[in-house]
Amino acid sequence: MLTQVIVSGLLISAIYALATTGFTLLYGVSGILNLAHGTTLAASGIATWYLMGTAQLNPFLAIALGILTGVAIGLLTFVLIIRPLRTLMKLSVADEHVFMLVATLLWTIILQEVLSYIFGDVPVSIPQLVPGTIEVFGVRTPVSSVLVAGLSWCVITALWFYVSKTRSGQTILAASINPKGLILCGVNLNAVHIVVWAIYGGLAGLAGVLVAMILGVSPSGGLELTATAFSIVVLGGLGSVGGTLIAANLIGFIETGTAYFISPSVRTLPALIILIIVLYVRPQGLFGRR
Amino acid sequence: MNVNTQSIRRPMVGLVIVSLAAAILPYVGLQEYSLSILTLGLFFAVYSMSWDLLFGYAGEANFGATFLIGTGAYTAALMSSNGVATPLVCVAAGAAAAVIAGAILAFPALRLRGPYFGLVTLVAVLIMRQLIILFSDKTGGEIGIAVPDVIALDSATNFHIALGLAAVTASVLYFLVKSPFGLILEAIGQDPINAQVLGFNIVKYKLTAFCVSAFFSGLAGALMTFYLGTASTNVFVDASVGVQIIIAAIVGGRRTVFGPILGALFMAAASEYLRPLGSLSELSVALIALIVLFFLPGGLLGLVRLARRPS
Numbered sequence: 212m213l214t215q216v217i218v219s220g221l222l223i224s225a226i227y228a229l230a231t232t233g234f235t236l237l238y239g240v241s242g243i244l245n246l247a248h249g250t251t252l253a254a255s256g257i258a259t260w261y262l263m264g265t266a267q268l269n270p271f272l273a274i275a276l277g278i279l280t281g282v283a284i285g286l287l288t289f290v291l292i293i294r295p296l297r298t299l300m301k302l303s304v305a306d307e308h309v310f311m312l313v314a315t316l317l318w319t320i321i322l323q324e325v326l327s328y329i330f331g332d333v334p335v336s337i338p339q340l341v342p343g344t345i346e347v348f349g350v351r352t353p354v355s356s357v358l359v360a361g362l363s364w365c366v367i368t369a370l371w372f373y374v375s376k377t378r379s380g381q382t383i384l385a386a387s388i389n390p391k392g393l394i395l396c397g398v399n400l401n402a403v404h405i406v407v408w409a410i411y412g413g414l415a416g417l418a419g420v421l422v423a424m425i426l427g428v429s430p431s432g433g434l435e436l437t438a439t440a441f442s443i444v445v446l447g448g449l450g451s452v453g454g455t456l457i458a459a460n461l462i463g464f465i466e467t468g469t470a471y472f473i474s475p476s477v478r479t480l481p482a483l484i485i486l487i488i489v490l491y492v493r494p495q496g497l498f499g500r501r
Numbered sequence: 502m503n504v505n506t507q508s509i510r511r512p513m514v515g516l517v518i519v520s521l522a523a524a525i526l527p528y529v530g531l532q533e534y535s536l537s538i539l540t541l542g543l544f545f546a547v548y549s550m551s552w553d554l555l556f557g558y559a560g561e562a563n564f565g566a567t568f569l570i571g572t573g574a575y576t577a578a579l580m581s582s583n584g585v586a587t588p589l590v591c592v593a594a595g596a597a598a599a600v601i602a603g604a605i606l607a608f609p610a611l612r613l614r615g616p617y618f619g620l621v622t623l624v625a626v627l628i629m630r631q632l633i634i635l636f637s638d639k640t641g642g643e644i645g646i647a648v649p650d651v652i653a654l655d656s657a658t659n660f661h662i663a664l665g666l667a668a669v670t671a672s673v674l675y676f677l678v679k680s681p682f683g684l685i686l687e688a689i690g691q692d693p694i695n696a697q698v699l700g701f702n703i704v705k706y707k708l709t710a711f712c713v714s715a716f717f718s719g720l721a722g723a724l725m726t727f728y729l730g731t732a733s734t735n736v737f738v739d740a741s742v743g744v745q746i747i748i749a750a751i752v753g754g755r756r757t758v759f760g761p762i763l764g765a766l767f768m769a770a771a772s773e774y775l776r777p778l779g780s781l782s783e784l785s786v787a788l789i790a791l792i793v794l795f796f797l798p799g800g801l802l803g804l805v806r807l808a809r810r811p812s
Contacts, residue, residue: 244616295795308562312564316564316744317787320744320783321787324781328780328784441623442620449616486624487625487628
């Protein structure tokens with residue numbers, strides 16, 4: 212029983228970690244909390260489900276197109292919502308964050324309604340890519356779940372490598388630390404933002420496909436996914452990628468433990484309560500900077 | 502409080518005239534069906550005005566409006582269905598419970614800066630919803646609790662209750678925002694650091710605003726429970742209801758007190774007339790709100806002001 216919780220906890224945490232790194236990255240670089248995050252995940256998952264099921268495409272092609280859907284939505288969010296909000300309205304810093312939250316919330320509703328208009332508001336899940344189960348520490352686990360967890364960690368490692376070791380990644384890091392200095396160095400900040408949103412969309416797209424594979428997604432479930440992502444990011448400390456990874460595992464284990472030992476119906480409750488307590492005691496999150 | 506009485510006299514007279522004119526609507530042949538839509542629109546107007554006190558003036562996006570409304574509604578419904586008290590006592594208890602719950606939620610949350618406040622309030626709604634579903638033997642879960650008592654059966658009386666509530670809320674909030682308290686609150690919303698430097702206790706002002714907002718939200722929630730005869734999560738404790746309240750405030754006009762009334766009535770009418778569009782109706786409403794947010798930050802009321810003062 213305990214090993215079972217640990218194994219499923221590890222698997223779910225890996226997906227959570229992947230699903231929230233994009234969110235953290237975006238906050239770190241642009242200072243934007245994208246409330247449409249969960250709906251972006253849902254859109255990619257649903258697109259893949261449609262292409263794979265109804266359109267009968269090759270599964271890998273369908274997944275690739277699903278990830279592209281995420282990239283497209285990420286870029287659309289930036290071009291249609293974020294950039295107009297910053298250029299059209301001359302907002303003070305205090306006003307900007309509330310307007311950003313409200314605008315991305317409205318964008319969430321728009322995405323959600325378009326999705327449910329086209330595909331219907333029903334939960335969908337993508338079939339497992341690889342059949343069969345293997346024993347992990349004596350627990351029977353679907354092979355594709357293990358693959359999904361492995362893939363998540365590979366992508367996170369690749370992202371870390373990109374940001375810390377490549378020139379383009381360093382530019383993004385610089386944009387998060389001192390955007391004005393970056394402009395003085397002759398870098399086109401707008402181009403940096405487009406790259407960040409594209410990376411964000413790709414991460415969200417992949418995460419959406421994986422979430423749809425393991426948990427299932429629905430158009431109206433997007434907001435709840437955002438809340439989970441939000442909780443993880445805040446628990447770890449906004450903008451701290453390391454903190455996010457640790458928090459993703461914490462939340463993943465707490466949720467799995469709750470589902471096993473108490474009842475699946477209260478799965479998300481303890482994590483939300485812990486989040487509130489952490490915010491009250493340590494508002495900057497477990498590993499955040501003030 | 503010394504309020505500049507000259508500046509608030511005209512809007513107040515206008516409010517009284519409009520309210521009195523609206524009060525005779527049931528007697529000049531308005532159909533019961535339209536009346537019921539207007540009644541719900543007026544309750545919605547109270548939610549929206551209360552929400553805008555925080556968003557427009559205190560500069561905080563409260564995603565937990567339905568946490569306050571739900572507390573009021575469920576307190577009243579639970580008391581009434583268990584036969585504890587008469588409807589009016591239940592309503593008063595609902596409003597009080599909303600203020601207490603709001604203070605417990607807001608006092609620690611308001612110390613948090615930036616987006617954290619919004620997050621905590623959003624999470625509060627999700628937790629409350631889960632708790633209601635978890636204790637479904639007491640709360641009726643997603644189906645809701647039926648309320649045995651009614652305040653009034655007659656649709657005209659119910660309309661007058663909603664109208665009176667909206668008018669009282671509008672006057673109290675208008676008086677409040679024009680008072681020194683409201684001006685300081687607005688200053689805090691626009692530049693918290695400078696306001697703090699001037700020696701104002703930001704948390705105290707925001708907390709007071711939050712409690713006022715909670716009071717009217719809870720009161721309206723409790724009254725609406727008796728009007729609908731039931732309290733259920735999809736009406737009172739739902740993030741998407743919170744979104745509608747936000748849309749109403751933005752479309753009507755942020756930081757105007759009266760604007761959200763227009764916005765709420767617009768939303769009530771839109772959900773009726775756009776019904777043939779099916780699931781696209783919510784989409785079009787969200788789209789309208791987004792366009793208003795970008796191009797008309799003052800909302801519908803802002804448009805009226807622009808037309809009056811051509812510059």
